[in-house]
Amino acid sequence: MRPSPPPAAIAYVYPRRFHFVSKDIEALSREVDVREHRFSTGAAWHLPWDLLRQLVFLLRCKWRGIRVVIAHFAGHHTVLPVLLGFRTHIIIAGSDACSFPGIDYGSFRKPLMRAAMAFSMRRATRLLPVHRSLERFENRFSDYGQREQGYAHFVRGPIAPSVAIPYGFDQRHWAAGHAPRRARSVACVATGAAHGNAVHFRKGVDLLIEAARRLPDHTFTIIGVADIRSYTDLPSNVRMMGACTPQEVHEVLACHTLYAQPSVMEGFPNALCEAMLAGCLPVVSDITSMPEIIGASGVVVHERSAEALVAAIVRSTTMEPAEQERSRALAMAQVLPFTLERRIAALLHLVRTT
Structure with missing residues (x-):
């Protein structure tokens, strides 16, 4: 029996359109209809407005028959997709797998964000870390954060199944070429x-x-x-x-x-x-x-x-x-x-x- 074809459209949500987010959206758009939504509009006090904007976006997606959400990073923007019953796949990219309070980095250092991420990771369809180490790893390099790191360390209890999918690269674009290299x-x-x-x-x-x-x-x-x-x-x-x-x-x-x-x-x-x-x-x-x-x-x-x-x-x-x-x-x-x-x-x- 042949696998069913991919859905005609998916929703893709993210906090900011980083270079690697853009690559995903542009490549996926060649295969399926991608409806994208940027969640964050700025300061933390915008969160209620951001959630309201996202709610409207997701309800419109449901009305159009979209049932799948891909989310880049876990965070506040992954709560509503799982609450509304979307099949939600969360790409774990790095900041959502750690806490380094010594340099104000890592989403798990923020109590409200940590709660939102834990809620989402327990109820998602799949977690998609860009490398398997993000599930659990040891920080031996610096003293800016605790030794035990990884989203499975910070989220207690059962979480969604994980499948590691690394980023991909356009090798033709980044090929070395023949330009002379400066020594040292x-x-x-x-x-x-x-x-x-x-x-x-x-x-x-x-x-x-x-x-x-x-x-x-x-x-x-x-x-x-x-x-x-x-x-x-x-x-x-x-x-x-x-x-x-x-x-x-x-x-x-x-x-x-x-x-x-x-x-x-x-x-x-x-x-x-x-x-x-x-x-x-x-x-x-x-x-x-x-x-x-x-x-x-x-x-x-x-x-x-x-x-x-x-x-x-x-x-x-x-x-x-x-x-x-x-x-x-x-x-x-x-x-x-x-x-x-x-x-x-x-x-x-x-x-x-x-």
Whole structure:
């Protein structure tokens, strides 16, 4: 007996239309009719208005015969879909699997959000973590949060079944190309960073700046900074860039030797995978998916310190050229299985069969 076809339309809800959210919606829209809804309009006091807006959206979906909701992240925006009886699939992406109060990061640190997430995760049809480690993992990298992390740790009692579906990438877009690479050059994407904010510490921008001071013969490029002027007294070998298009990010990554992601927390970092496809050697922190993503192609940093990061960077940038090329080829090969087509097929299979 053939499986039933996917529904003619689905609802896709999210708090903000991040790059990875846009990729999902655009790819799914080529297969089914996607009705999207952005939940968050700003400050926390807007929550009642946000819920009312979403209620109207969901009731209209029901009137049109839509019965399936895909939600990116768990949160306030996943409560109404499960309450109204939609078959709700929640993509767990990272912030909804942790609590790092030391840097004001992680949805489980907020009592009201935590309650909303627990309610949704117990009643959803499926939880779709972007990596299996988000269910339960140990934080050994920093002291900004407790050791035991993961949504199954924070939500007591039974929860919905989980199926890990990693993000996917357009390998043609991110291919390395033939641009010359600057020797001893380090790149990092830290979208939304400003001096002292949560992104600044979560992405390890403070460590990268200190590493730049200790490595004056290296150059460092930090992409996606929200407030460049907040960074004063930067070393001369640090370049801060504001928001960039995916094409601009690719052009920057393709001419760098190394991509550093010394993050306190990540889910399945898109920028890391895109940098590896663009031919950058990876240096990552020992948290969730990242050591598995890079495999033997790069260096894992096991403690949150400038000393450890500097040692990892130097280890990568001082390799012999032939060894760098082998590692670069291995880095690209590590990401090749994670195609956007495979991700969308997996999402549609679940939507069709559950």
